[in-house]
Amino acid sequence: MQAIRVLVAALILGLMGPSAFAEETPKPVGSEACAGCHSEATAAWEMSHHAHAWTLPTAETVLGDFSDISVSHGGFTARFFMDGDSYMIETEGPDGQRRPYEVVGVAGITPLQQYLLSPEPGRTQVFDIAWDVNEKRWYPVFPTQMVGPGDGFHWTGPYKSWEARCAECHATNYTRNYDPRTRTYAPQMTEISVGCESCHGPGSAHLSWAKDPHGFTVPAGLTAHGLTVALEGKQAGEIAVCLTCHSRRESLADGTPVPGTSYAETYAISLLRPGVYHADGQILDEVFEGGSFLQSKMFAKGVTCSNCHEPHSGALKAEGNAVCTQCHSPAGNPDFPSLPLKVFDGPEHTFHPEGSEGARCVNCHMTGRTYMGVDFRRDHSFRIPRPDLDAATGAPDACTGCHADKGADWAAAEIARRFPDSTHRGPHYGAVLAAGRADPVAQTGALIALAEWPGPGIVRATALEMIPALPAGPELDRLAGLRTDPDPLVRAALPGAFMGLPPEQRLQVLRPLLTDPVATVRAAAGKALVAVPVEDPDLAAALAVWQGGLGSRLDMPETHLQIGGAALQRRDLGLAAQAFGEAVRQDPQLPAAWSMLVQIHAAAGDMEGARALLAEGIRLNPGDPELFGLQTQFGGGAEGLLPDLP
Known part of the structure; x- marks a missing residue:
């Protein structure tokens, strides 16, 4: 079995x-x-x-072709072959030397399968040339990442760490047990x-x-x-x-x-940030369904994953449109009494021939994107196409996604003609978020109004996160009322809006959140108050929650950027230098961390060390404008470095 x-x-x-x-x-x-x-x-x-x-490599689990196949990408070559019963990949290791590595694990079954290698004891990495199960070919999962050893995105780098980035969701009852002293793992599951x-x-x-x-x-x-x-x-x-x-x-x-x-x-779920989601909340980067579903009316009405997916097989509960017409039909569904009782799976609604791609519910209401080269995933926000928002949001729409020869204006006019009485037009939060991304200061009032809107918490929290630090005033008085909002996403996003207040005043405003019943809210409040020089038991407890989260992610470069930033707020240059140093050790392609290291050493009077770090940062990040600018500024000595150090 x-x-x-x-x-x-x-x-x-x-x-x-x-x-x-x-x-x-x-x-x-x-x-x-x-x-x-x-x-x-x-x-x-x-x-x-x-x-x-996650499976062990056997003849039954390995689908890739290991019959001595060589694949080249980005100037590097991988050879897939057998050594007895062992599956082997010969490729460049962390030191740039070619050597064979035994496959120690298999990830996934379709539409792609990846293979796990151990470049050194205590670490497992995901090799980034994968097997395309449908086309039966080897291919680079990230074709634009043509990087070599020493880069954070190389297969031996921190972003391809199986323990840090993947295993938790590929195993049962998993802890990775990272040891920052040896930089190795001792996982349990x-x-x-x-x-x-x-x-x-x-x-x-x-x-x-x-x-x-x-x-x-x-x-x-x-x-x-x-x-x-x-x-x-x-x-x-x-x-x-x-x-x-x-x-x-x-x-x-x-x-x-x-x-x-x-x-x-x-x-703490990722909010609707640039580079992750389009401004209207549609998926952009890989977000794994959850943040999309929280935006949906279906979530608000009590729908769960198992209403559509059989929980043990993961398969849809019905074929094609039938999974939708479980509820969206003239018969409706007594579990969701607010449903309109009418035909949805017919040309009077789809305006496309029955059985065509345009008549499939998902192609209008669950558009998707392809990740990892071959993995097409659908947006689970179940949105109504809004090509009329194109000018305001710049986000894609389902209509022109298929009718690529047409424009958004044509699509908006067609929808208005076909659904003249639709209530699904008019203002949309995407327009506010798009404007806020472009100029948050000018959109402060609109962002505050969106934060107070009785809509999806992930949208309201995103608006809060975008609000610039404000001095005391009526806007902050309004925002203070959200400290008792029923949605923890909103309460957790609130502290950042008060960063413009002096630390002691900020403490008084955020004090109720320090004892919030939800850990992520307490952590967010503690993070916002990290620079407050007050011995307060509630603050200490909230800081401990936030710091505990950081301590559990010390194998990630972005964690050390957070630690370094917090250390600067507390004027602890030693800890900041240590944190930024570990960040660039894990990922040398972090110009901002190199820049901070240079400035910290210069501010401490270590000009020789600062120059050496700047040279190393430029060597590893040639042409980076931030480091180039610092080099120009550095010609005048240490003056002017770290001018805004808190």
């Missing part, structure tokens, strides 16, 4: 360890313990992407791949219930069946479980939380 491999795999890789749960809480038991009673669910799961999220307990929680108490349902005493905090989370019919529980992996986010802790934990207790 497929499930047997997972516990054995963890033992072979040396990844099993003591349970992370306290003695009185349930213990993980592994997916095989579930299969005896839940055979149908297990059979569906064994065919799923979840079951194949229940099993590789996404097993039963990834969604249902540790199963020991549930097994006790199954053995004696009538004599089972329900432990505090568990369901009647001895599980840590109630999923059936519970939107909050299900969304939190799914978004744990299906979202772009920043974590407050190492490893996956116990299912049933509130999402906002562990993760």
Whole structure:
């Protein structure tokens, strides 16, 4: 049975360890313990992407061609071959020398499959020439990243780290246990791949219930069946479980939380930022569905992932438009009584021939993008096409995505003609966010109004994040009212708007958030008050939450940029230099970190060290305008460096 491999795999890789749960809480038991009673669910799961999220390399799991195939990209060549029963990739290592590396793991099953290599003990990396399962070819996952060893985006660099960037969502009950002193990992997990307990929680108490349902005493905090989370019919529980992996986010802790934990207790979801989302909230970079779904009317009405997806196989519950007409039809769905009862799957709504691509619901309401070269993913915000917003947002629309020979004005006119009584026109938050991106100062009033709008929390939080630091005034008085907003996303985004206040005054305004019931809100408040020179127990506790999150991500260069920035706020130049130094050690292509290192050394009077760092930064980032400008400024000595140091 497929499930047997997972516990054995963890033992072979040396990844099993003591349970992370306290003695009185349930213990993980592994997916095989579930299969005896839940055979149908297990059979569906064994065919799923979840079951194949991470496997060991065998003749059954490896789909790529390892028959001595060579592939070149960006001036480097990889050779895929067999050495006995071992799958091997010969390529340039971290030192630039070619050598063979054994494949130690397999990620995914379709539409692509990637292979895991260990360039040194205690580290696993994702090789970035992958196997295209459909076209049966090797291809570069990121074709524009033509970089060599020493670059952060090389396959041996921090952005291709399996432990830091991937494994948490490809395993069950995972912690990576990074040691910043040795810069190595000692991960622990229940099993590789996404097993039963990834969604249902540790199963020991549930097994006790199954053995004696009538004599089972329900432990505090568990369901009647001895599980840590109630999923059936519970939107909050299900969304939190799914978004744990299906979202772009920043974590407050190492490893996956116990299912049933509130999402906002562990993760801060990425907001609708430039480079990540279009201004109107459509997907741009890879965001893994969650942030899109939180924008949708479907989420607001109580729809869950399992309304459309069979939870064990992951497949859609019906073919084609039938998955949508479960609800969007003249019959409707009694679970969602606000649905309009009319024909949606017909030419009177689609204005396209039945069976055509234009008549597919998803092609108008779930446009998508291709990531990793071959992986097409659909936008889960379920939006109505708005080509009339093109001039205001610059975002794409579904109509001209297909009718590429037409323009947005044509599409807007067609929609107005076909749906003359539509209520889905007029103002849209995308126009406010687009204007705010261009000039947040001029749009302060509109951004505040959007933050107060009773719409999706992720949109309101994005507006808050864009508001420039304001001095005391009526705008801040309005924003202070959001400290009690019911959405933790909004409360967590609020502290940044008060950065224009003097530290002690900022503390007084944000004090209620220091004891907020949600960890991500407390962390955000602590971060905003890191420079406040006050000994306050509530502030110390909130700072500890934020600092704990940073401490769990010390294997990521961006974490050290945050630490360096916080150290500068506290005028701790030694810690700032250490943080920026570790950032450029992990990723030498961070000109801003090199710039800060140079300025810190110069401000401390170490001109020789500053010049050496500047030279090294320029060598590794030739032509960078920031470092070039600093070199020009540096000709006049240390004066003028770090002029705005807090």
